[in-house]
Amino acid sequence: MPGNRIAQQANTQTLKVLMSAGKRLDIAEEDQWRMLTYRLLARLLAAAPDQSVLDQLQAVDIQKPETDLSKAWHTLGKTAAQTKLTQVEQEYNALFIGFCSGEVVPYASRYRTGFLMEKPLARLRQDLIEYNIQRQHSVYEPEDHIAAVFEAMSLLIESGGRQQWTFFSRHIQPWSYALFTDLQHAASAQFYLPVSQLGRAFIELETTLSTIEHNSWN
Structure with a gap:
């Protein structure tokens, strides 16, 4: 089963930290892990983390990380423990905002066509209407934007x-791995370096699961 592959890569402590936001008893544990990982990445890519987010990440304790995914979680937790709010706010602005634009432009249109909008x-807008997913008025x-796309995915899960x-x-799948690769190589990435590594490893796993799911439909 695809969920077994998730369970093998997801550390129990990581799952507990993610589920501290609220556990859904009607969703399989492996899908809760996927859903909450998308939401965490969406939160980190939408804005710089606040102290509560950094504290959550510090609680991740993986004693013997073996897979790329568990290694990324381990590094992110350690990095969060050493990160100051002012530092990560400046880093986020340099990476994603900048004077004209940041080092990474986090939009699907830019990655897939070279242009915005x-x-x-x-x-995407057509599919969001079909799935009855509406953008919040405050957004x-x-x-x-990668954060909005990941949030939509979490709702579908x-x-x-x-x-x-x-x-x-x-x-x-068509563009998010490339974004995380660019983020990994961005000059300003410090806290966001393990975020990029987590994103790459997670999208690799999701791609594998997607292939398994699509093959099961045939």
Whole structure:
């Protein structure tokens, strides 16, 4: 089962930390882990972490990390313990905002076409309408910002069914790994270096699970 692969890579302590935000008894444990990992990444990519987020990450304690995913969690927890709020706020601004733009431009349209506000955004908006996912009124970023896309994916996992894998194949798999690779090589990345490593390892795992799921439909 795909969930068994998740369970093998997800450390129990990591799951407990993620689930501290609220456990859903009607969702399989491995899907809760996936859902909450997307939400954590969305939170970190939407804005610099506050102290409560850093404290949560510090609680991750992986004694013997073996996989790329567990190693990334381990490094992120250690880095969070050494990170100051002012430092990470400056880092986030340099990476994602900057004077004109940051070192990483976190939009699907930019990665898939080279320009902003292009067809990938239009296609995403169509699917979000179909899935009845609406942007919050307080959010002004285009829907193809990586944080918004990951948040939408977490909602689809929470709902269950095949839509999550269709959404992943259309709107996450084609570009998110490249974004995390750019983030990994960004000059300003310190706290966000292990975030990028976590993102890369997680998307690799999700890609494997997506292939398994799609093959099971045939």
